[in-house]
Amino acid sequence: MYSPEFRREAVAALKTSTLAEVAANTGASPSSLRRWVGRSDLADRPRSGRPPIQDTADQVVEALVATAGARISGKDYSTRALAEATGLSQSIVSRSVRGLTVPLTDVGGGRELSLVAAGFPLLILGARTEDAGGEDGGGGPAVPPRRIQRRIAGIAAALRSAGVGRWAQRFDSEHRQVPTDNLLELIAAGGSDRFLVFDPLGEVPVEVVAESDSRVEVHRDFAEFLEALKDLLAGCQDIPGSLLDLLSARVRNGLEGVLWRDSVGVDASRSSMSSDSMEISSWLPKETRSITEHLAIALREEIIDSAYEPGDRINPRLLSRRMRVPRASVDAALRRMVDDKLLDGSRGGARIPLITTGDVLDLYAARMAIGEVVLRSLSLRPQRYLVPVQLALRQVEASAPTRSGIDVEDADLHYQQELARASGLRESARVFEAVTLRLRLFISVLQLDYSPASDRIVSDDRAMFAALSRGDAKTAIEVWRGKVDNAVRHMAGLLGRRRFDQELWTQLTRSLA
Template sequence: MAAEGAGDVQRGRPRIQESADRIVASVLATAGPRVGTREFSTRRVAELTGLSQTLVSRAFRRIRGGAGGVVTVAGEEVPLRLKEMEVTFPSIRLVFEPVPAVSQRVGPTAFSRRAAALMAALWVSGAAEWTDPEAPAARRVEFSGTGPREGAVPANSTHLGEGGAPTGSLSVRWRPGERPWEEFLAEAAALLDRCAAVADAIPGELLRLLAARAGRGLHGVSWAREESAEKTAIVSDSDAALAVAEYPPPGRAPQNPWLPKVELSVTEQIAIALRKEIMDSGYRAGDRITPGPLAATLGLGVGTVRSAMRRLADDGLLASAEGGFSVPAVTGADVIDLYAARLHVGMVLLRGCATAPRHRLLPVRLALGAVEAAAAEGTLTDVGQADLQFQQELAEAAGLEQSARSFHALTLRVRMFISVLQLDYTPAVDRIVGDDRRILSAVLEGRAEDAVRTWRSKLDHAVRHMSALAPESFDADLWSRLSR
């Protein structure tokens, strides 16, 4: 079981455990506030990933780090809570503050998992690979309130105000060139050890934000206890694209293979921005779109955007005429053609998924969770986008590179069609969730043909729904011929 769950790694216990650590870190980093529930016990995570419970338990401990303990003053415990977290390339900063009173404890196990989720987000951020040649001289843990000082803070150190209440704050920062990454993780874990075992010490809104950013290197995380209501809104797909665009490509770590794929090319980012502009502005087929506003929105040069728009036009995602661009027309035949292609490529990919190692399907399981969350709490647009992401994760998990690449190109086209046609997913939400659950269940159990049958039914409903909004009536005979 351990060797199966670890995936394609070299033989030997250390390499198996390292692989298990990365898999479990991906699960914890994307768990959000539910990480403290039984759903994320070591047994359930073992079932989710296909790893042995021994490997998972060891991974929990290694990710969590720390050695226990709290700040003490005159022999009395002075617990901490997280006050701020900010990721501004190439720097990560965590700020903790003492709290005078503790109530509503959540239990050591539940709190430990919340702390592990925060540490896991750091693990999968790729920050260990950041480079900053101009980093200043090393500064380890800073103590604010009476002014910064060099060196690590002793475990029994804090400041007291009137009435013996603790004041000031403890912070730990990572910046390339200042200290080893492992040292930063150890000090962050030590400060988490000092936190009160209450949910508010690591708020759920921060865990939710980290889960949303885990696949994006945590870029853009800016949370402060005083301003949490303003800073923790989950970003839209266009905002996510901008975050990736702002990230400097040199020195970044490779994408974690067990996190959902969110790396976007410039062309894909422009496609996302185009979809948003089409939806926000109510554009219809034939309306002209110029590169200038998009360039300003994305912070890119007009020439770069125009070049990417030409590529989108080559792929049929934009119409091009007389050197300009416009929203393409979408006919019923276009919709049927597109969905027939996705149907057949998807069938190949699902058969590949049914024979893939279980750990390779972890991003698919996480993506299904995003679909369920969007159905329960998100907007109708969120459900549609999460469903497409779930489908793309299935494509990636199959291990069939050419088919996955073709499917991705078709998905970009579907996203544009959805924007042009202003699709309403209200009638389809429950069916989308149910179909996705059945597909994943069949794939996990190796029932490839059951997955294919559900996929065929899913796309049949989708093409009929989309075609109903196209300018032409739905050609049932054409769809029947192409979808056999």
């Protein structure tokens, strides 16, 4: 394809040379030269027909990846899954994803993300370097490099889809929701953190950069900023899922007013690893909760946040930092969880257990049996023992309208645990709690979403409470069996490949009828 400059030079040469001479000297055909002479404009003309497939694929893949959140690390967002979802070839999808991230060989470093803040016209990322030390010290990723590689793509896609690259074309006062001085204060308060800033309008004072001792790196060109951002993220030990969830939720708002710090999405409706989230998930009594129980609850959040998969090794240093408890306590708690079969310790360290269909059926059969004993006992007790259960039911009813799967799950398990406590059967309640710990782990690993079933959960819990209030154990148990049956079918179905084993499930629960 000839450039406009080439065409102009060839046409100008025709004024002093023959058509044959210009064709021989330039390599252009005589017919092209005649056509160019007849044109008033020698600039490139728009091409008609189908647009380049790769450009279209880039836009489609970018839109999907931008809203994936922490799920970007899962199988649903592999290049094969994206190709199947879009109808594009896997090679084309792979090229699109590669354009959003970095090569796997570039991943690895000792940085830790500490801050992400956005408000037109500034976008700020803060990172600190972890001190090396211990077997899991700094110097390498705390999670599998491929997971970081995918999460880089998720963040890059979110920034592009949110229109951050078009900030330079906005009017100066358009959509300015966060005062620039507030964003600059975050840099000033960052201590020794390194900051990467996208500043298309030149709002960062020159003295801030000059006095930062190379801590602040400012870019006005979005493409350059995006490459620097990929490099910074590639050098991180982990990219928390709470950040991806927050960005994916705010893509349509242009990331206005986003503020995220130290694995806690301040603007998110639900933070992933904060002390507040520990309180929200506290279905165990605070005064009797051990470090192991703390860890079991926090580990569920960590699995979702870092997208751990079956067989992955738990990083105790990372968990210690996020829980803000001593490393020795975390190590001891992980060993206890291995002993209790909550985690797999067969290959050294503590790993997420491999979950089979048989494991799911076994767990729910045990839960169904214990639940029936609990409900029979509770139906015989005075009404005053149902007060904590009623309060827990109100939490379930309050969580359902939010359509948050995590909130619905927490509230429902809390309600079930209050049923066990109120039964007056200490051993049954203790075993029920142990089974609940394992159930939480299963739910996290399989990434179950309870939001579509929220109405059914509320209906079942109300029906059980109403039956218990009447002392009607038979009806309460019927509702409980239906509730467990629905849950086990849903969970077993997510294991893929193998269908729900109806025969085995019937054999395990037949004697309970």
